[in-house]
Amino acid sequence: MVAHPTTTHFKDNAHRAMLDAQLQKALANTRTGFIEKRVLAVSKLPEFDALRDSARDIKDHTLAHLDLYLEAFETKVTEAGGHVHWARDAEEARRIIVDLCKQYDADSVTKGKSMISEEIGLNSAIEAAGIKAVETDLGEYIIQLRHETPSHIIAPAIHLNKEQVEQDFRRVHTELPKDRDLSQPTQLLTEARAILREKFLAADVGITGANFLVAETGTSIIVTNEGNGDLTQTLPDTHIVIASIEKIVPTLEDVSQLLRVLAPSATGQDMSVYTTFSTGPRRAGDPDGPTNYHVVLLDNGRSNMLGGEFEEMLRCIRCGACMNHCPVYHSVGGHAYGWVYPGPMGSVLTPSLIGVEKGGNLPNASTFCGRCEEACPVRIPLPKMMRHWREREFERHLSPSVARYGLSAWAFFAKRPKLYQFATGVAMRLLGWAGSSRGRFASLPMASGWTKFRDMPAPQGRTFQSQWRDRGGAR
Amino acid sequence: MSARDDILANIRRSRGVTGNEAPRRFAVTERLSGAPEGVVPARGQVEGAARIAMFRTQAEAVSATMAIVGAATVADEIGRYLRSHDLPMSVRRGDDPRLASLDWSQTGIDVSCGPSDGADLNAVSHAFAGIAETGTLVLVSGADNPTTLNFLPDNHIVILAAEDIDPDMESVWRRLRTRYGKGVLPRTVNMITGPSRSADIEQTLLLGAHGPRRLHIVIVENRDAA
Structure with a gap:
């Protein structure tokens, strides 16, 4: 189920999250385990950085030729006896899948874990058609029972004890x-x-996502540890794959490069337990497997990201390393971000997919420490892209007026160095004098956002620049 | 316009291309037909006994168990494994001739054939390949190899010929192309690296989530040739 976005309330969400004792206890599990396991896996793979370059280059090449690889993929799926459907947006994708379920007289549907399914709010659409939809990944099953959304893209129930x-x-x-x-x-x-x-054995339709689609063979790939995705796509008569268009890679060799960086980055494994390549429906003589195989290709705003400053985000392989390394995510968890994709990748992707008006303040949820970019297996420059969004938000007058006026006032002085030095000199002397007794301020006019939570250290009376001059400046 | 045409047109508009550019089409055709290799890690690039040892180290590191036997004693090894874990002496297997030709007669194992309906506790499959780099098994679906056997039974025993252990994924792709043709795959290729697991509850790693709780690999050495 997909909740109505609460992205615009990030600050309130984050505040609540910090006060939620259960959540904070659960989040303690995110702060070390993932990071240590990744370090260990990477240490055993001396080629890891070369593989990251290779993975990045493959994604860039594919995005530059995306139209042609999608056409090649479609041809191959059809040759293998499968069907490809194209969906411009979430509504169209939901309709295609619900229609297929009805066409096959489905009473119940099992589902492998899919973030695209969350993005399009698929479960509620299936249920609205009177068909039972059961999530089968353990974490997804738990949050479905709780009517929650995932709080992490690979560990959906990580917010729970x-x-x-x-x-x-x-x-x-x-x-x-x-x-x-x-x-x-x-x-x-x-x-x-x-x-x-019992649900696996009873289901009429199995729906999975795809970590990758291979143009060379018309194959969809799922990467899992539990085996639920395989039971989902093997036992029912119909297998439906829902995947976004940027999941495509050219060849089996190319996907091998991406697989070698995916599991180490995600869970610190060399390989996940099950990497499954599905091509078309069961063949003549096959004793099991689905009779029908459908792939739904979803755009939902991605084609607009090509050629622009957020194109690199489409390299993302959804490993979760950026959120595993993010101090903001560690503090507030995934739900505070207010939509499907949390953490640094969510802060960049969400405004692209639901608009800067709704998602534009997420890129402010960053300390710009840069750990996300350092951990990213496909080298997405996440901090740079968050800065781009901040600029967009400012240009479109979406940032709060206090911040805008403050920045305008600062810009006025910053453009006039003499005046700037004079004004800051006066201010520092004044603040230094006023704070000389305690060395800090417990409250300051117009700075309550700071002093409400911590003291402001008092300046010592001189600006950096005047001290710099006294020491001889840039000799 | 259809959704397909709309999406492709939008991709091309964003990219500033028409889709008819000869150099772009050439680049795609070349890559799909040439399938260039990327970076292949050194750790799998060993031969003979060292490769088997690498495969074993990697598979055992992810909680698979392993036995290396001669061709004549494969069925005995399956019997030994079942007894050692106090499991019922019955297995489900596919019609793979390499499994059919095993000498089951002396083992006391009740053997049945075909896909699983969920009632089988033990399954025996024959792997297409092993990957030394990661300790991964590669199984392909087909008339002889039901995919359900890889996931429904609690205990999965996989037979793997020692000479089918490849150094890396790329070697497996070459062999699959030889067997099925370029650009063609069977319905399912399963890469399996250890038994099923989940860490979805408090990041505690537990074996036996939805797939097999145990994975036992029997490597068959062709000892006459050796």
Whole structure:
């Protein structure tokens, strides 16, 4: 399910998140594990940086020829007996998929984890058609029970503690003995496995996302650890893939380069447990597999990003490393960002997809520490792109008036160096004098946004520039 | 305009291209037919026993177990594995002739054939390849190899010929092209690296999420030739 965006309320969301004790306890799990595992995996792969360059170049080449690779992909899927559908936007994609489910008389649908499904709000559309949609990734299953959205692109339930999951399972799985022990994660996993096994076997349609689409062979690829995606796409009679257009890569060799950076960046594995290549429906003589295979290609604003300053964002392979390394994400979690994609990649992508009016303040949720760009397997310059969005937000008068007036006043002085030095000299002397007794201010006019939470250190009475001059300046 | 035409037109407008430029078309055709290799990590690039050892190290690091046996004792090894884990002496397998020709008679294993309906505890499959670089198994779907056997049973036993252990993914693509043709794949190619797992609850890694709880790899050495 996709919630109505609350991106414009990032500040309030973040504030609430910081005060949420359960959330803060859960977020402690995000701050070290992912980072340490990634370091270990990368240390075993001396070619990692060369692979990142290679991955970046493959994505750039593909984006430069995206129209032609999409056509090649479509031809190959059709040759293999599959069907390709094109969707301009979320509404069109939902309609195509719901129509397919109806066409195949589906009563129930199982789903592998897909961020595109979240982006288009697919589950509610399927349910609205009277068809049961069951998320089968453990994390996605948990948040579906809670009517929540994922808070992380590869670990959807990372904002929860096991006691919360236990409560949800007790609330929903009412057919099971009340006195069963669910205190350990392994017991929760075993229970979910048994419940979902029945859903897999009963489903009429399985819907998965795709980590990659291969033009050379007309193949969709899912990369998972649980095996739920494979049961989703193997057992039902119909397999529907929903993927955005930038997921395409030219060849199997190219996808090998991307796979070699994906798992180390995401979970610190050399390879995820299951990397599955699906091409068309089951063949004559195959004893299992789906009879029908459909791929829905979604644009939803991406074609507009090509050729512009946010094109590089389309290199993203959704590993989650940027949020795993982000101090802002560590502090507030994923839901505070208010839409489907959190963290640095979300701060850049969200305004592109839902508009700068709704998503334009997310790029302010950054300390510009640069760790996201350092960790990115396809070298997306995330901080630079967040700066681009800040400029856009300012140009379009979407930033708060206090910030705008403040910046205008600062710009007035900054353009007049003599006046700037005079004014700051006076101000520093004044503040130095006023704060001389305590060395800090507990409150200052027009600076309550700072002093409400911490003291402002008092200047010592001289500006940097005047001290610099006294020491001989730039000799 | 259809959605397809609209999307392609919008991509071309953003790119400032028509789609008919000969150099662009040439670049795409070349890449699709040439399939140039990128960076291939050195760690898989070893031969013979060293390659098997690399495969073993990598697979065991992700909680797969392994036995290396001669061709005559593959079925015995399956029996030994089932007994050692107190599992029922029954397996489900595909029609793969390499599995059919194993000497099951002395093992006491009840063997049935075909895809799984979810009731099977143990499955035996034959891998197309192994990848030394990552300890990964490659299984292909087909009349002889049901995909359901790779995911539904609790215990998955995979037979792999030692000579089918490739150094890297790129070698596997070459062999798949030889077998199926350029640009053609079977319905499913499964790359499997260890048993199923999840860390979705508090980042605690647990084995046996939705797929097999155990993965046992039996490497078959052709000892007569050696």
